[in-house]
Amino acid sequence: MAGPAALLASISHQLRGLRTLRLLLGVGPQGDEAMACGPPRRPRPTAQTQTAGAGGSRHGAGDAHELGRTWGPEAEGKASGESPGGEAPGAARPGTLREAALRSKLARVAGAAARLVEAEQTLLLPLLQEHPFPVHLKDSIEFRNICSRMALQKEGQQFDRDLHEAHQCLKTIIEKLICSLAVFPSESYSPVRSTLRQILQNLLAI
Template sequence: MASTTSLQASVNHQTVALQTLRLLQEQRDQGQPTPQQVSAAPGQVSLTEQQEKGEGPAVATLGGEGNAVPQPRDPGQCTLARVAMRTVLARVVETTTQLVQVEQTILNPLRQELNFPIYLKDSIEFRNICCHMAQQREGQAFDQDLNAAYQCLKTIIKKLIHSLLSIPADVRALSCIALRQVLQNHLAL
């Protein structure tokens, strides 16, 4: 019975992580630029974006403190970075959804019949990374957490596949196929 509860605890941690990821995705999608904001000429911030920020054109400075030379920032890079981040976030959400579905529909009934190891620590770490991500703003720290979540999710799937190798081949076939498909979809990101 303890082994079944470890799988359920693992799924619960992943479900909390999934809920957090979905909220993050929803928040990030609400901040998506409108066509008016994106329609500025390359290298220029649109008037709407300037008004929302309450500032003039974005500039960066190059050189030392005494030799600062204003240089226009390319808002296209920021927009592309946001699009890339949203894409990775969406894929992590999709992979987590698929993983939880496989665990609930295939692995849970299998786990009740057979004993195979579950690595609860990885699911806890995944949940914690997602919760930490929720506290981050867009930027390098958020991107690092998103990458860590991606890697942790990959580790969880690989360890589940490895755990299934300890049970008879005829019983594990469907589970391994389903998990390998989730892993393949995840790695195709």
């Protein structure tokens, strides 16, 4: 597919995947900067949020945090009936470091996806209206599907695999965009090529 309509469709699928990643992280729609820097800190509960949690009648950031706790060793421990109450004070729970590493990688993948969407909307779309080039829609659909699958997983190993696949799929999307732009030697394409290469470089460092 080629042209603005193809890119807009691709962006739409990427955004759906990105929203899922944000829910897993427990951040709002404007959480791109926090995701780029790493996993966000969970705010301390206030009387209002405690009341909302007890009543179950309010929805918002609290729901996102609950979604963020549906994966990883902590959730697995709850599912198996294990309780951290018997641990000695100051003792590190098994899997804590692994869960933190997973959350950090998830945050960085989401941050890369957010920067990619921004580059596509602000830099690629105007150029595409002048000079259409191929857009590989199926990769963005696959990214969305992987993210949706991640939201349903409760097993740590499966979540690891899905997160790796999401990382690789995002890498493929960026590489194909760079390849499509390579046929245009015009200097007007230099900023977007440079931006995509920087996003790819950051993604490869994860």
